[in-house]
Amino acid sequence: xxxxxxxxxxxxxEAVRQANRAEHLAYLDRAASRVVFAGPLLSDDGxxxxxxxxxxxxxxxxxxxxxAAGDPYAKAGLFAEVTxxxxxxxxxxx
Numbered sequence: 001x002x003x004x005x006x007x008x009x010x011x012x013x014e015a016v017r018q019a020n021r022a023e024h025l026a027y028l029d030r031a032a033s034r035v036v037f038a039g040p041l042l043s044d045d046g047x048x049x050x051x052x053x054x055x056x057x058x059x060x061x062x063x064x065x066x067x068a069a070g071d072p073y074a075k076a077g078l079f080a081e082v083t084x085x086x087x088x089x090x091x092x093x094x
Contacts, residue, residue: 001057001058001059001060001086002036002055002056002057002058002086002087002088002089003055003056003057003058003061003064003067003084003085003086003087004053004054004055004083004084004085004087005052005053005054005055005056005064005067005068005082005083005084006041006051006053006082006083006085007041007051007052007053007054007068007073007074007078007079007081007082007083008041008050008051008079008080008081008082009049009050009051009052009078009079009080010077010078010079010080011080013077013078014048014049016073016076016077016078017049017073017078019076020072020073020075020076020078023072024071024072024073027070027071027072028054031056031067034056034057034058035054035055035056035057036055036056036057036089037053037054037055038052038053038054038055038056039052039053039054040052040053041053051079052073052079055087061084061086064084064086065084068082068084
């Protein structure tokens with residue numbers, strides 16, 4: 001089942017994001033077969049990351065919550081809020 005992860009960064013935590021970026025990307029690489037999409041949320045001019053958006057195939061909500069908790073960004077306290085929502089892909093057709 002697909003889950004979306006909408007993660008908003010804490011204010012003034014750019015240094016935390018930078019310090020943990022390589023570990024975060026390695027975490028996503030290890031789950032690459034299940035990651036449909038992953039990328040930063042950006043300010044309107046594209047110059048500043050504001051959070052992260054991910055679409056990940058997880059067995060169930062419990063697995064989705066474990067995936068979110070295991071993210072190095074989450075472990076470092078980068079996120080002010082993480083919203084996890086089950087979704088159904090319509091387009092492009094899976």
